[in-house]
Amino acid sequence: MNTTRTPLTSLRYVVAILLMACAVQGCAPVIMGSALVGSLVAVDRRTSGAQLEDEGIELRSAVRIREQLGDRAHINVTSSKRQVLITCEVPNAKDKQLVELLVSRVENVKTTVNELAVMGNTTFSQRSSDALASGRVKAGLVDARDLYASAFKVVTERGVTFLMGRVTQREADRATEIARSTTGVVKVVRLFEIITEEELRNLLPKPTSTPAAAAPAAASN
Numbered sequence: 001m002n003t004t005r006t007p008l009t010s011l012r013y014v015v016a017i018l019l020m021a022c023a024v025q026g027c028a029p030v031i032m033g034s035a036l037v038g039s040l041v042a043v044d045r046r047t048s049g050a051q052l053e054d055e056g057i058e059l060r061s062a063v064r065i066r067e068q069l070g071d072r073a074h075i076n077v078t079s080s081k082r083q084v085l086i087t088c089e090v091p092n093a094k095d096k097q098l099v100e101l102l103v104s105r106v107e108n109v110k111t112t113v114n115e116l117a118v119m120g121n122t123t124f125s126q127r128s129s130d131a132l133a134s135g136r137v138k139a140g141l142v143d144a145r146d147l148y149a150s151a152f153k154v155v156t157e158r159g160v161t162f163l164m165g166r167v168t169q170r171e172a173d174r175a176t177e178i179a180r181s182t183t184g185v186v187k188v189v190r191l192f193e194i195i196t197e198e199e200l201r202n203l204l205p206k207p208t209s210t211p212a213a214a215a216p217a218a219a220s221n
Contacts, residue, residue, distance in 0.1 A: 045151050045166045045203050046081060053108045054079040064102045074121040075099060080153050080164040081193055082110035087157045089117045113191060115157065122158060130156040133184030137161055140178040147171055154179075159186035166193045168200050 044051060057079040065075050073090045084103055090096045100114045122130075134156040141149040152175055153164040161179050163172075172192045179188045195203075 045148075050081055053082060057082065057084060057106055057108055060106045061103045064106065065099055068098065068102060069095060073099070075116065076155065076157075077103060078153060078155050078162075078164065079109075080191075081166060082108055083164070083191065083193070084109050084112045085115065085155060085162055085164060085191060086112060087115045087155060087162070089119050089121050091118070091120070093118055115160075115162070115189075117158070126158060129184055130158065133159070133161060133182060136182045136184065137179045140182060141175060144174065144178060147174055156185065159184065160189060161185045161187070162189045162191055164191045166195055168197050169194055170197070171200075 046054070058077050061077040061079075061084070065073070065077070069075075069090075073095055074088045075086065075090065076088045078085045078087070084106075086099060086103055090099060096114065096116045096118055099116060100112055103109060104112050134154045137154045137156070138149060138152075141147050141152055141154075148171075151165045151167050151171065155162040155164070161182070163175055163179060165175075167175070172190060172194060176188055176190060179185055
């Protein structure tokens with residue numbers, strides 16, 4: 001289904017390096033240049049307005065969490081169509097509840113999924129392993145000819161991979177199969193918005209028509 005392909009080996013390295021950078025910085029979002037994004041994704045199924053809403057939710061949530069908790073927690077916020085996944089670690093149950101409250105009050109947030117663990121911060125080794133697992137899953141999605149990798153968000157924490165996105169049931173099942181068979185993934189949690197195949201067809205770019213070839217000039221006698 002994907003028409004633009006990047007060699008899988010190169011893609012694995014690119015994604016792995018980007019996610020490793022995220023792991024080193026403590027679940028900070030990775031910001032990629034437009035040229036690199038263009039090489040990794042085909043079409044985002046969210047409208048431009050929805051994409052801006054999700055980016056705003058993630059940024060505002062990060063600011064509020066930093067203001068209230070400072071450096072005592074290690075938290076990642078991922079938004080997809082205003083459904084917000086909260087992952088990583090906090091030192092106690094009170095902080096876990098506080099983070100969810102802070103995020104739920106951010107403008108445009110529709111629902112929250114609080115997957116914070118009450119524990120000490122994970123080690124660099126664990127973060128690196130999770131980052132590589134997410135990179136492998138994303139590479140597997142790109143390599144699958146029957147999927148659009150850009151439709152999925154992939155987050156891995158302590159071996160648990162969360163899959164988000166606006167996809168059909170067929171795509172959800174296929175992506176889950178890929179994630180479950182990926183090295184470093186011990187469990188898959190699906191947080192999809194399921195759409196119909198007809199809705200998918202309406203979302204996909206319409207093929208552009210090419211002008212008919214000019215008729216050959218009549219041969220002169």
